[in-house]
Amino acid sequence: MRNTLMLVLILFFVLPAPRVWAAGAAIQSAGPGQIHEAEQNPEPDARFKADILVIVAHPDDETMVTGYLARAIFDGQKRVAAIFGTPGNSGGDVVSNAQAAALGDVRITEAREALASFGVLHVWCLGGPDTPGEDVRRSLETWNHGNALWQTVRLVRLTRPEVILTWLPDFVVGENHDDHQAAAVIATEAFDMAGDPTAFPEQVAPPDNRTAVSNLTEGLQPWQPKKIYYFSDAASTDFLIGKGPEYNTTDISLSKNLPYYKLAAQEMAYHLTQDDTGQLAKHALETGDFTYFKQPVRLVLGKSLVAGDITGDVFEGITSGAIPYAPARGYRAGARKGISVELGGPWAYYQEFWQAHSLDRMAELIKTPEMGVDNGEQVHVPILIHNDTDEAVEVVLASTLPPGWKELRGTARYPVRPHEVYPAQTVYEAPTTAKPESQTLHWKAESRGAVVGTIALRVVTDRQGLPQ
Numbered sequence: 001m002r003n004t005l006m007l008v009l010i011l012f013f014v015l016p017a018p019r020v021w022a023a024g025a026a027i028q029s030a031g032p033g034q035i036h037e038a039e040q041n042p043e044p045d046a047r048f049k050a051d052i053l054v055i056v057a058h059p060d061d062e063t064m065v066t067g068y069l070a071r072a073i074f075d076g077q078k079r080v081a082a083i084f085g086t087p088g089n090s091g092g093d094v095v096s097n098a099q100a101a102a103l104g105d106v107r108i109t110e111a112r113e114a115l116a117s118f119g120v121l122h123v124w125c126l127g128g129p130d131t132p133g134e135d136v137r138r139s140l141e142t143w144n145h146g147n148a149l150w151q152t153v154r155l156v157r158l159t160r161p162e163v164i165l166t167w168l169p170d171f172v173v174g175e176n177h178d179d180h181q182a183a184a185v186i187a188t189e190a191f192d193m194a195g196d197p198t199a200f201p202e203q204v205a206p207p208d209n210r211t212a213v214s215n216l217t218e219g220l221q222p223w224q225p226k227k228i229y230y231f232s233d234a235a236s237t238d239f240l241i242g243k244g245p246e247y248n249t250t251d252i253s254l255s256k257n258l259p260y261y262k263l264a265a266q267e268m269a270y271h272l273t274q275d276d277t278g279q280l281a282k283h284a285l286e287t288g289d290f291t292y293f294k295q296p297v298r299l300v301l302g303k304s305l306v307a308g309d310i311t312g313d314v315f316e317g318i319t320s321g322a323i324p325y326a327p328a329r330g331y332r333a334g335a336r337k338g339i340s341v342e343l344g345g346p347w348a349y350y351q352e353f354w355q356a357h358s359l360d361r362m363a364e365l366i367k368t369p370e371m372g373v374d375n376g377e378q379v380h381v382p383i384l385i386h387n388d389t390d391e392a393v394e395v396v397l398a399s400t401l402p403p404g405w406k407e408l409r410g411t412a413r414y415p416v417r418p419h420e421v422y423p424a425q426t427v428y429e430a431p432t433t434a435k436p437e438s439q440t441l442h443w444k445a446e447s448r449g450a451v452v453g454t455i456a457l458r459v460v461t462d463r464q465g466l467p468q
């Protein structure tokens with residue numbers, strides 16, 4: 001035993017250290033006067049090349065666009081891959097008692113089967129927890145934003161999509177799920193990062209020796225997608241008209257000899273745990289009532305890096321091959337002066353997000369900030385008070401509410417230090433018996449007896465009563 005140890009020690013000190021950084025088979029030294037042929041650098045794995053990468057939050061979210069995907073896949077021969085942010089673990093289950101993590105396993109399997117019926121086999125889940133709510137920043141927190149983005153950028157580089165389809169990054173009256181919005185934010189960030197080799201550089205560093213074990217860099221290549229489109233679960237999607245292409249689902253698939261709405265219903269029917277998707281589709285297929293599925297698929301063009309019209313086909317202007325990295329504008333601090341107020345929370349975030357990501361048309365989509373509320377709901381409205389002066393100030397904030405509304409907190413005199421942003425948290429109780437209607441909440445801010453700013457927020461009451 002001791003002799004063996006001595007031999008090991010002698011070998012360790014006497015033999016030269018291996019040159020691990022030159023370990024590839026193609027890097028064998030040549031003899032004098034000889035030049036070896038290096039092997040071809042392998043191409044990216046063509047099996048994973050996608051034309052469309054769908055990035056959504058929950059298993060069954062893809063059904064929002066299957067009326068279009070059926071056309072793209074079955075008649076346009078487009079290759080599609082999909083990413084789900086969460087496994088849908090808090091979605092409810094009308095089939096069995098499976099809940100929580102078990103339900104997540106069930107729902108991801110439903111989604112894989114549903115997409116497989118469309119020939120879509122490349123499906124990933126980021127593993128974020130289902131986070132019911134409306135503030136996108138809560139989902140970004142619970143999903144572990146950095147991890148979710150790291151995974152998504154990798155999958156964009158692996159699948160090299162021409163087009164990304166995702167939820168609308170905006171705050172709307174409707175389902176307005178914060179997970180949906182988080183998928184939109186992460187998809188947009190990944191669109192702008194995947195082509196940048198300094199973003200997650202470990203993903204684009206080639207391995208020392210790809211056929212050996214334990215390579216710790218990923219060997220992918222940067223990839224710049226060409227277009228990003230959004231779709232919305234707003235209560236009414238009329239505001240999307242003219243902002244992107246619209247696809248009729250009553251057209252007939254030439255390859256399947258069926259209308260696209262029926263193909264969409266067949267795909268949705270795999271999500272049987274879900275009352276409002278799988279069961280709805282099953283019922284439609286049984287009864288022949290496809291009213292829900294006959295709605296057109298409306299897309300919003302977020303941005304395009306190729307020529308074409310806003311309402312042109314998704315693949316208009318797209319030719320095969322890589323395009324150069326196109327950096328987004330990036331965040332620029334605004335030039336505020338004096339004392340001012342604005343809606344905080346997701347509304348303030350999106351204003352800066354759209355600018356930072358060169359989504360110039362997004363600010364025009366919903367001109368007055370809006371939200372839907374349930375009857376009797378406690379409504380939290382964050383307000384930012386900006387003091388861009390060199391002196392401490394006091395700002396009196398007061399609300400004007402429609403009949404039936406009650407303020408729980410918010411009206412106050414706020415002390416704001418020089419160059420500080422004070423996040424005021426105001427809370428109201430919505431009317432308990434309102435019918436679905438549009439109302440407006442107003443705020444006025446005064447300092448030293450002068451009005452320094454006003455805010456309006458359009459509120460749609462009784463959103464549960466809104467037509468679906």
Ligand SMILES: [Zn+2]
Nearest residue numbers: 057058061177
């Ligand atoms: Zn969803």
